[in-house]
Amino acid sequence: MNIFAVMKTRIDAVLGDLMTAGKLPAGLDLARVVVEPPRDASHGDISTNAAMVLAKPAGMAPKVLAELIVAHVKGVQDVTGASVAGPGFINIKLDDAVWRGALTDILKAGRSYGDSTVGGSEKVNVEYVSANPTGPMHVGHARGAVVGDALARLLAKAGFAVTKEYYINDAGGQVDNVAAALRMRYLQALGRITEADVQGALERKEIQYGGAYLIPVAEALKARDGDKWADVADAAVWIPALREFTVAYMMKLVKEDLDSLGVHHDVFTSEKGLVDSGKVDDALKFLAERDLTYTGVLEPPKGKTPDDWEPRPQLLFKATQFGDEVDRPLRKSSGAGTYFASDIAYHKDKVDRGFKNLVNIWGADHGGYVKRVQAALAALTGGEGSLDVLLCQMVRVLNNGEPVKMSKRAGTFVTLRDLIDEVGRDVVRFIMLTRKNDAPLDFDYAKVMEKSRENPVFYVHYAHARGRSVFRHAAEMFPTADLSDAGLANADLTRLNDPDELGVLRMLAAWPRLVEGAAFAHEPHRIAFYLYELASQFHALWNKGNDATELRFLQAADQSVSCARLALVRGVGLVIASGLTVFGVEPLEEMR
RNA sequence: GCGCCCGUAGCUCAAUUGGAUAGAGCAUCUGACUACGAAUCAGAAGGCUGGAGGUUCGAGUCCUUCCGGGCGCGCCA
Structure with a gap:
C-alpha cells in the first residue's frame, strides 16, 4: 500500500466535496495535484501543492484557498494536523499509527512489500543486451544486461506484465566477417597455417576478427567436422556453414555469460529468422501500402561529405514524417535489405505480439539510431506505441584509479567474465546500478571491494x-x-x-x-x-x-x-x- | 557543420520529474568503542547548479542562445 497514493485519493475527495458544496468552482482538474513527502521532514509527514495548482483556475489567492482546504483536510482519516506554509503548501501531519501500520504491512508482505498494481498488468517489452554473436561479452554488455534485467524486475514489481527479449544480429556482414576469421583459426587448428599467418591476415585487414577466443570455436568445429571445410573454396558454401556454427557457439557463450550474471531472457529473436520467414518483406510492404516508402537519393551528410560520395537511388522510409531529420534507407543500392529494415520488421513483430510499450537498452554509441526506430514504431502503430530507449554510457574499469585494459581472454577489452571473476556477480550487478544509465560509470575493482561507507x-x-x-x-x-x-x-x-x-x-x-x-x-x-x-x-x-x-x-x-x-x-x-x-x-x- | 546526451561543493554523485533553506560520500577539521559487529556514528566547514536571457505562484529541472565535454553522422551492425 502506498500511503501517499491513499492520501491523494482522500484529498481529492475533500476537493470534490468542496466543489459539490459550491465552495470551489465545479470541474477543477485535479491531475496536477501532487501528494508527496516534503523534502524537509520538519514540514510534516506529507505535503500537497493543491492550493497553488488550483489557485488560478479557482480564481482564488493560493493562501486563501490553502486555508480553506486545510480546514477541511483536518477532518480526514489519519490526519492529526494541517497547516499552510510558504507560498501555499499544505503540510499535513499524520497519526504515528499510520507509520506503525506500514511496519505491520511489511512484516506480513515480506520481500514482496512494495509490490504494486499500478502497472495494471499492461504488457511491456524490455529488449536488452542484444550483443552481436561475434565474440565474448564485455563490460559494456554487462551494464546493459544489468540495467535491462533490473528494469524488467522493477516493472514487474510495479505490476506490469514484462517480457524480456534479446535480438540476435545474425544476418549481416559482421557475422560473415567472423565466419571468415573462424576459417583462419580453423585452418590453423588443422595445422594448415600458423599463428603468424593469422596475425598477418589481421594486419592486412583481410579479416576483422582474430581474437584468441576463436581458437576454441575452431577446435570445436574441427572436432565436429574434421577437415570437411578446409578445401572448400566456394565462399557461398563455407561462409553460411561457418557462420551458423559460430553464431550457435557464440550464443551458447553469451547465454552462459548471462547466466553467470543471473540474467535470463524470455524471448530470443533471430534477425536471420525474420529475413528467412519473409517478415522483413512483409514489414516493407506494410509501410509501402501506407505510402511511407519511396525510391530516392539521399543528400550527403552536411559538413562531412565522404570522399567516395556518389548519389545512388535506393528504397527509403519517410522517417521525416515522424520527427526524424532525414528519410532512412530500407534497401541498399544493391537491393539487399538494411539493418534498419530488419529492425523495423523486429519491432513490427513486437507490436504484432501485442506490445505497445517498448523499452530498449542500447549502448550510447547507438544514440543516433533512436529517432529513426521511434519514427518506425510511430509509423507501425499509428502513433499508439511508445518506445523508450535507455542509452548506457561507457564503463571505465579501474583498479585503484588505474585503468584496466587487458583481458586474459579477449586481449583488448575487459570481458564480463573478467568482472565476475574479479569481484563476484552481486557486486557487478549492484555497482552497475549506482548511476543513471546516461552517466558514465567508473568501476574500480579496489573500491567496489572496499569495506567502508564509500562502497x-x-x-x-x-x-x-x-x-x-x-x-x-x-x-x-x-x-x-x-x-x-x-x-x-x-x-x-x-x-x-x-x-x-x-x-x-x-x-x-x-x-x-x-x-x-x-x-x-x-x-x-x-x-x-x-x-x-x-x-x-x-x-x-x-x-x-x-x-x-x-x-x-x-x-x-x-x-x-x-x-x-x-x-x-x-x-x-x-x-x-x-x-x-x-x-x-x-x-x-x-x-x- | 548537424543531431543526441551531459555540465551541480576541491573530487565522485543525489535532488521525490516544476516545489519550500540544492543534499550525501570522499578529502579537511573536531568528537564517540572493556562493542545489540566502531567494517559504524555525531558535528564543523564547503555552492551565483558552466554563462546570459525567457516561461510562472515557484526553475538544477522546461524554452532560446552561447561556452565546455562525450557519442554519432549515406547503403556497417
Missing part, C-alpha cells in the same frame, strides 16, 4: 547483516519469544516512539512510492540510492544506542519494547531485501 554495496549489505546479528542475539536473550515475522507483527508497536525510530518507519513507508516512481521513470538506479539512504538511517539509529543504552534494540528487562524494535529491524531488513531482489542480489546474513 554502497558493502554499506547496504552491512546494514542487513547487522540487523540479522541483532536477531541472533535476541534468540538467546528471549528464548521463548516468537521472533518470526508473523510473531513480530503482533508486537506492541506503540512502543516505537523515539523520533529516529519513527523516521526510519517513514522511510520504510516511502518504499512503495519509490518503486512506482522508479518504474514509471525507467530509472532502476533510484533503488540503489534509496537503499543507501535507508542503510544510513539504520546505522545512525544503531549508533544512537552506543551512547543512550536505553535506545538499544534489545532490552533484556523489557521484552515488549525489544520485540517492537526487532519488528523495526526486521522491517528494515525486509525492505533492503525487497530492493536487492529488484537488483537480483541476495542480502547477506553476516559478513565476517
Whole structure:
C-alpha cells in the first residue's frame, strides 16, 4: 500500500466535496495535484501543492484557498494536523499509527512489500543486451544486461506484465566477417597455417576478427567436422556453414555469460529468422501500402561529405514524417535489405505480439539510431506505441584509479567474465546500478571491494547483516519469544516512539512510492540510492544506542519494547531485501 | 557543420520529474568503542547548479542562445 497514493485519493475527495458544496468552482482538474513527502521532514509527514495548482483556475489567492482546504483536510482519516506554509503548501501531519501500520504491512508482505498494481498488468517489452554473436561479452554488455534485467524486475514489481527479449544480429556482414576469421583459426587448428599467418591476415585487414577466443570455436568445429571445410573454396558454401556454427557457439557463450550474471531472457529473436520467414518483406510492404516508402537519393551528410560520395537511388522510409531529420534507407543500392529494415520488421513483430510499450537498452554509441526506430514504431502503430530507449554510457574499469585494459581472454577489452571473476556477480550487478544509465560509470575493482561507507554495496549489505546479528542475539536473550515475522507483527508497536525510530518507519513507508516512481521513470538506479539512504538511517539509529543504552534494540528487562524494535529491524531488513531482489542480489546474513 | 546526451561543493554523485533553506560520500577539521559487529556514528566547514536571457505562484529541472565535454553522422551492425 502506498500511503501517499491513499492520501491523494482522500484529498481529492475533500476537493470534490468542496466543489459539490459550491465552495470551489465545479470541474477543477485535479491531475496536477501532487501528494508527496516534503523534502524537509520538519514540514510534516506529507505535503500537497493543491492550493497553488488550483489557485488560478479557482480564481482564488493560493493562501486563501490553502486555508480553506486545510480546514477541511483536518477532518480526514489519519490526519492529526494541517497547516499552510510558504507560498501555499499544505503540510499535513499524520497519526504515528499510520507509520506503525506500514511496519505491520511489511512484516506480513515480506520481500514482496512494495509490490504494486499500478502497472495494471499492461504488457511491456524490455529488449536488452542484444550483443552481436561475434565474440565474448564485455563490460559494456554487462551494464546493459544489468540495467535491462533490473528494469524488467522493477516493472514487474510495479505490476506490469514484462517480457524480456534479446535480438540476435545474425544476418549481416559482421557475422560473415567472423565466419571468415573462424576459417583462419580453423585452418590453423588443422595445422594448415600458423599463428603468424593469422596475425598477418589481421594486419592486412583481410579479416576483422582474430581474437584468441576463436581458437576454441575452431577446435570445436574441427572436432565436429574434421577437415570437411578446409578445401572448400566456394565462399557461398563455407561462409553460411561457418557462420551458423559460430553464431550457435557464440550464443551458447553469451547465454552462459548471462547466466553467470543471473540474467535470463524470455524471448530470443533471430534477425536471420525474420529475413528467412519473409517478415522483413512483409514489414516493407506494410509501410509501402501506407505510402511511407519511396525510391530516392539521399543528400550527403552536411559538413562531412565522404570522399567516395556518389548519389545512388535506393528504397527509403519517410522517417521525416515522424520527427526524424532525414528519410532512412530500407534497401541498399544493391537491393539487399538494411539493418534498419530488419529492425523495423523486429519491432513490427513486437507490436504484432501485442506490445505497445517498448523499452530498449542500447549502448550510447547507438544514440543516433533512436529517432529513426521511434519514427518506425510511430509509423507501425499509428502513433499508439511508445518506445523508450535507455542509452548506457561507457564503463571505465579501474583498479585503484588505474585503468584496466587487458583481458586474459579477449586481449583488448575487459570481458564480463573478467568482472565476475574479479569481484563476484552481486557486486557487478549492484555497482552497475549506482548511476543513471546516461552517466558514465567508473568501476574500480579496489573500491567496489572496499569495506567502508564509500562502497554502497558493502554499506547496504552491512546494514542487513547487522540487523540479522541483532536477531541472533535476541534468540538467546528471549528464548521463548516468537521472533518470526508473523510473531513480530503482533508486537506492541506503540512502543516505537523515539523520533529516529519513527523516521526510519517513514522511510520504510516511502518504499512503495519509490518503486512506482522508479518504474514509471525507467530509472532502476533510484533503488540503489534509496537503499543507501535507508542503510544510513539504520546505522545512525544503531549508533544512537552506543551512547543512550536505553535506545538499544534489545532490552533484556523489557521484552515488549525489544520485540517492537526487532519488528523495526526486521522491517528494515525486509525492505533492503525487497530492493536487492529488484537488483537480483541476495542480502547477506553476516559478513565476517 | 548537424543531431543526441551531459555540465551541480576541491573530487565522485543525489535532488521525490516544476516545489519550500540544492543534499550525501570522499578529502579537511573536531568528537564517540572493556562493542545489540566502531567494517559504524555525531558535528564543523564547503555552492551565483558552466554563462546570459525567457516561461510562472515557484526553475538544477522546461524554452532560446552561447561556452565546455562525450557519442554519432549515406547503403556497417
